[in-house]
Amino acid sequence: EKVTFGTNWLAEPEHGGYYQAVADGTYAACGLDVTISQGGPQVSGRPLLLAGKLDFYMGGNLLSAFDAVQQGIPMRVVAADFQKDPQVIMSQPGQGLDKWEDLKNAEQYILGDEGAQTFFQWMVTELGFDAAKRVPYTFNPAPFIANKKSIQQGYVTSEPFAVQKQGGFVPNQFLLADYGWDTYATTVEVMQETIDKRPEVVQCFVDGSAKGWYNYLYGDNKAANDMIKKDNPDMTDEQIAFSIEQLKKFGVVDSGDTEKLGIGAMTEARIQSFYDKMVKAKVAQPGIDIKKAYTLAFINKGVGLDLKK
Amino acid sequence: MVASGEAPMLLALRNVGKVFSNGVMALTDVDLTIREGDFVSLLGPSGCGKSTALRLIAGLSTPTSGVLDWRGRIGGDRTNIGFVFQEPTLLPWANVFDNIWLPLRLKGVSRAKAAPAVMEMLARVHLTGFEYAVPRELSGGMKMRVSIARALVTKPRILLMDEPFAALDEITRFKLNNDLLELWQDERFTVVFVTHSVFESVFLSNRVVVMAARPGRVFAELAVDAAYPRDEAFRTSPDYAALCRQASDVLVGAINSTAGPHHDGH
Amino acid sequence: MVASGEAPMLLALRNVGKVFSNGVMALTDVDLTIREGDFVSLLGPSGCGKSTALRLIAGLSTPTSGVLDWRGRIGGDRTNIGFVFQEPTLLPWANVFDNIWLPLRLKGVSRAKAAPAVMEMLARVHLTGFEYAVPRELSGGMKMRVSIARALVTKPRILLMDEPFAALDEITRFKLNNDLLELWQDERFTVVFVTHSVFESVFLSNRVVVMAARPGRVFAELAVDAAYPRDEAFRTSPDYAALCRQASDVLVGAINSTAGPHHDGH
């Protein structure tokens, strides 16, 4: 069966598990012919999911799932392949911005639109960041390097590398997940209709992805990397190596619950706690029936644990 | 004073008035009958409403009072009118040939089919050889001649001409006068002819209508009873001179009737 | 044939030729001397290069051969020229007053200061009362009169007029002829006057230059020795008639000299 999975960025190692599962036939083994449709800086794939043009979409964090419930959109998160949001805030060392508490004193916060609509809201209400200092991140780190008193968002796996190469310094990196932003990330979002009508497809995709991630992180990932480089010619081996190393180092994919439940794990308690936190921070509306935002039916089965070496 | 044969009436202006939106009363109470085959000249001081009257007749403008009666119908069928505007009014992007071809083209005549007629008209207005020039490369008089050729090329049943020969030298003017008369006699179309030359009006027309200004109105009508064809002999005849003098006097009368202190404006 | 008093030379065209970029030879070998205070008329068939010559004199165009000699200098100082174009050439967005005021305005004269002169010119061309009309609300002849008023309002030392009165009725034309002559006698400026009317040229000027066409050239020059002031008496004198006939004959000669089969074009 042909299905399409939309990612939220150009092909990169952060999508490695899915490419791996395509490349080594893990999806095919349970009867899925998966096409990966890359996203991009200005490309928003979620509407395509809503319109049924995509079967699966890679969500950034849980907030959009909450929003979907609030707007009465029958969309659910079926797996969370990242236990931690890989978002970091970077600052330049030695500028008085070396501690998390100091970051709000920066002159400029360079943040993308999505970040501004999600974790930044939380940073404003909870941590006292100044909304007026936000400047859009156009996916060009030059302004950050130029302005020593600025901070910038980034994926722990990618921006620090670029800054290090071009700016000639290793930026301070504050992984949001370590400072209370405990959402799941890189979720798999599906329309309710798919869950109802083709549960086996969903199951296959979730399981295949989990296995893919294990294989990508711990096995031979050359085929997946070749696919990534083909989709995104600017990707370098150096960058890929850096990314994978960071993913492992920060336990982005595989840490905490996954030790027992397998990659993709989610727990009700953690989602509830994150939601409560967001409500408290006035980022999410109170009174949302968040049970509708996700289902645990396809995960937490320890699939693929055997592949971890 | 009207003198015109037994030809059927073509059109009549009845009590026609025209007030422009800026309040200028260009025409008032104009009564004028034109019969088939008439050659009527309009004579009058500058600004007395000659062009306005011509535009009314052509249907390019509607009277604000009174009616235009075409053989008993208001409005009437205005096809087959040839019009020479006071300004040349040529298509600036088209060459002389195309400008003259235009009316035929609009009737569906192809370039090849139209060529003989166009070339004949070009020759008539002495512009052979200039068919590929565009208007801005022509002198004032040449432009006007193109405009005349364009009006004649369709052989219209009614010809309205607004000072067509004013920009031409007298010799060319005489020639074209003769040509026009000849054509008119052959085809017997109806002509309404605006001119400032008393001589021209008397030479050409069977009726001269003298208008007065502010407000524009018909001041007098003169019949020119001399027989057609009229030629150089007529031009030098004492009859002609007398008629010219008479027309001239009427014109002076018309102008004086409004002259006074020129402080009336609008 | 030249006849002109002992007045100093103002300008001379020496062997002047003008070939347009499309290859039309508008003028060839034109030799013409104009003295201070002259009233020179240019007469000639349509398209013979009168307007071109006037533009050359005004410096709006440069000869392709020969030179223009202004008191011994090529080019020369062309300030203080009044020019009446063959077409009215008014600013379409400005009213009559502003159009006439324009040359004074360009010399820095304020509206209030200019008003008397402008109003006087308006009265001279019989347009008092129309100062707030915009050009499209005027008749052809009225536009031309505005253009004349504009050329005269600065009291220029040299006046170049291209068929200024062609669009006017004969009575107004006579009046303006007389006015112009009067002005000229008072101020003694120099006039080059293009006209198609033999009568007008003889009545007004002390020299009539007859041009022939294709290529445009000076065909003959006539001196009009009648004394100024010239009035209605002169207009009816046998001298005047004789001169007119003479000019007419020359003009016919000029036209015939090029007539032939009109297949020369460009």
Add this chain to the structure above:
Amino acid sequence: MTAIDDSALKLDPEEARRVRQERLERIGRWVLPLAIMILAIWLWDRVCVWNEIPKYILPRPGVVLQTLYDDAGLLFSSLLVTLRITFLSLLLAVIGGVGLAVLFAQSKWVEMSFFPFAIVLQVTPIVAIFPLINIYVDNQTVKLLLCAWIVAFFPILSNTTLGLNSVDRNLRDMFKLNGATRWQQLRYLRLPAAMPYFLGGLKIAGGLSLIGAVVAEFVAGAQGQSSGLASRIIEAGYRLNAPRLFAALILISLAGILIFLVLSLVSHLILRRWHESALKQER
């Protein structure tokens, strides 16, 4: 005088048709556009229903209107922010466009030397150079204005240049003969003559400066209280709040139409006495 009885005068069909048509036109001029608008909205509604388009993709007009009403406070205050940038940038576009056009009209040299830079400005994607602007411009409003201006000024420049060069040759000669200085020629001849072209460019620039303001906000991302419609759109997009997104879009459209109407009126008032495009056909 003639044998025809006056009472027999009949309005001929063509004349009658013309009169009828004029009457119709007077009514239709207002009714028809409204009708078409309503029809379009109805069609939108039907399309949503027929194709069962879920409201989170394309909400039905009723829902959008409801949202427009409910969120009026929020949306209109954002609209004001956007309109402020729009008008300022339109003003700057006029000043810049006309100023440059006047400069270019001074000589072919200047035009050929500097027009390329104008084109470079026109075709440079703001998104791409925003980082540079961001680094060197501190003031948020200035950033927004700069972006919106870049989008809007070119049509004015281009049209005005064309207009300044389209002056009747005889009029130009007339000015020359009267010894007009360059400045006088500009002031009294070329600028008035360029008016129709300039106003045409202005009508194009009006819409562009609105979209420029929106794009500038998209790129420069104002936040907090002072956020314009673009932020609302982005926010609504991320919040999957389609009705609000479309309400914001509709506000932009309405603002665009309004700006166009106002500029058309201005154009009409300036030109109505002399230019064909604005003249009432007098018959």
Add this chain to the structure above:
Amino acid sequence: MTAIDDSALKLDPEEARRVRQERLERIGRWVLPLAIMILAIWLWDRVCVWNEIPKYILPRPGVVLQTLYDDAGLLFSSLLVTLRITFLSLLLAVIGGVGLAVLFAQSKWVEMSFFPFAIVLQVTPIVAIFPLINIYVDNQTVKLLLCAWIVAFFPILSNTTLGLNSVDRNLRDMFKLNGATRWQQLRYLRLPAAMPYFLGGLKIAGGLSLIGAVVAEFVAGAQGQSSGLASRIIEAGYRLNAPRLFAALILISLAGILIFLVLSLVSHLILRRWHESALKQER
């Protein structure tokens, strides 16, 4: 004839100045723009050096040129992709703009009824409605074309409409008298008369369709081998490869200038026989 010796004829100062100036102008017309361009590039270089601007923010022109040379293959193939969209969308803009203008010229009704929709199209931010386009349009090229078209068509529509309405009244009367049909009036009178305005709009739309193509790529995110300059810019920006980013920007600018020059030439060729703006001043 006169007492003045011919040999004494002096070129008066004004005349001499004119001749000199003409000679200068002939040279200057090509040299000056080049000189200014070189000066601008030199200034860019100096600014970089004086202000010690790091190369990842604003690289020096030399570096950019070097990159342009080194990455020529990559960049030019991307340029071709972008230009393809540009030309197609310009073509569509011409068809759409002129078509609509012709439609609008048919009657005031039609104009007043449908112009609002044109304005809505003009002022709708593509970024905001792209998701919709993305859902309902499958073909990538069609998506891009649609976006670029929306950006480019309005100036043509607006200017052509203005031109169609600016026809000399006497000429219109002349056509009417000759019983011209609506279509004939359009074909032989209004369209030729609107040419200068249309061509002015075309010159604006040329640049807009280029920037439209770039913006379309930005939002539609073309991928893989077929990616245009926008993708190159985003990637280069992301990778902090400023030299390549600026090389891509320069390519866009050059393409814009080239398009403008070509359209100017077309305009000149069409108008040179009759319209003031294109006439060589014959003296």
